[in-house]
Amino acid sequence: MRSSVEIYNVRTGETRIVWQTAELVEAPNFAPDGRYLLLNGDGRLYKLLLDGSRRVEEVDTGFAVTCNNDHGISPDGSQIVISDKTQFGKSTIYVLPIEGGTPQLVTPKQPSYWHGWSPDGKELAYCGIRDDLFDIYTIPVAGGEEQRLTQGEGRNDGPDYSHDGRWIYFNSSRTGLMQIWRIHPDGSGLEQVTHDNYGNWFAHPAPTNDKVLILSYDPDVFDHPRDLNVRLRMMDMDGGNLTTLFELFGGQGTINVPNWSPDGDEFAFVRYFPVSD
Numbered sequence: 001m002r003s004s005v006e007i008y009n010v011r012t013g014e015t016r017i018v019w020q021t022a023e024l025v026e027a028p029n030f031a032p033d034g035r036y037l038l039l040n041g042d043g044r045l046y047k048l049l050l051d052g053s054r055r056v057e058e059v060d061t062g063f064a065v066t067c068n069n070d071h072g073i074s075p076d077g078s079q080i081v082i083s084d085k086t087q088f089g090k091s092t093i094y095v096l097p098i099e100g101g102t103p104q105l106v107t108p109k110q111p112s113y114w115h116g117w118s119p120d121g122k123e124l125a126y127c128g129i130r131d132d133l134f135d136i137y138t139i140p141v142a143g144g145e146e147q148r149l150t151q152g153e154g155r156n157d158g159p160d161y162s163h164d165g166r167w168i169y170f171n172s173s174r175t176g177l178m179q180i181w182r183i184h185p186d187g188s189g190l191e192q193v194t195h196d197n198y199g200n201w202f203a204h205p206a207p208t209n210d211k212v213l214i215l216s217y218d219p220d221v222f223d224h225p226r227d228l229n230v231r232l233r234m235m236d237m238d239g240g241n242l243t244t245l246f247e248l249f250g251g252q253g254t255i256n257v258p259n260w261s262p263d264g265d266e267f268a269f270v271r272y273f274p275v276s277d
Helices: none
Strands: 002-009 015-021 026-030 036-041 044-049 056-058 079-084 092-097 112-117 123-130 133-140 156-161 168-172 179-183 199-205 211-217 228-236 243-250 266-273
Touching (some): 002 036, 026 266, 092 112, 123 156, 156 199, 168 199, 179 199
Parallel strands (some): 112 156
Antiparallel strands (some): 002 266, 026 036, 036 044, 044 056, 079 092, 156 168, 168 179, 199 211, 228 243, 243 266
16 A cells, blocks of 8 residues: 555645655644644654655654554654553553653543644643543643543544644544534533534544534544545534545545644645555
8 A cells, every 4th residue: 555645725625745755654744834734654753854855754753663543743743652562562642852751641541542732731631541442632741631522422533632622533433423522621612513424533623723624524423444435524613614635545544633734724634545466
C-alpha cells in the first residue's frame, strides 16, 4: 500500500501532494506554525517538513515505540500528545516536549485514545474503553481525574474541540448508524449534528469556527477500517450545508486526528494506493 500525504485548499478546491511513500503513514497534524506535518508510521512519529524539501525527521518519543495514529500538538506548539501501548500493553495517553523526550503519563486508565486538545491548552479529550463501553472523557493535561461525558449509549469516539472551546464534537452509534454529535465540555447540551445514511467519523472543526470536516463511510461499513472508498465532507457547525468535497481510497489513517492548517484555509489527509506486484 502506498501512502500519499496531501493538502486540500478549501478556498480553491485544489489538492497538492506533499509526500508519497511505500510505507504506511497515517493521521497528519499541522504544526501550529504551519511549518510541518506530524505523522505516525510503524509505531513512531515523524515530522514532514513543508518547506519544499520533503524532508522527514523522526521524533524522539523515548520508550514509546508503539504509537498509534491518535497523536497531536498543543495549541501553543510546546508539546506533543501520543497514544502508545508500550508500557502497559494497551493504548495510554502521554505528553512530551515538542522537540521530543521522555513521555509523561496522563491517563492511568487504559485503553485511552487521544483525539482533541482544548483551545486553552488545559485539557485533553479522548475515547476511553471502560468495562467494554466506548465513551468520551476529558482530563487535565497535567493528569488527574478523568471526567466522563457520555454514558455508554452506543459507541462514542473521536472527540475534537471547537476552536471557541464551547463544544466537543464526536461520533456516536447511539441511534444506529455512526453519526456526528456534539456536547459542551461540562457534559451539558448534547446535540445530534448529522442525520444521514452514511457512517460519519472524526469531526474536526476548523480554526475559523465556521466549518467542520468529517470522514464518511458507506452505511454497510462497521467501525472505521482502512482501504475502502470513503468521502471527505464539510458542513456548518450545526450540521447545515453538508457537502462532499471529494471521494478517495482511505479510511483508517486518513484524518483520525485534528488536521487543519492554522489559518483554516487547508487541511491535510492521507490517501492510499494499492501497490501491484
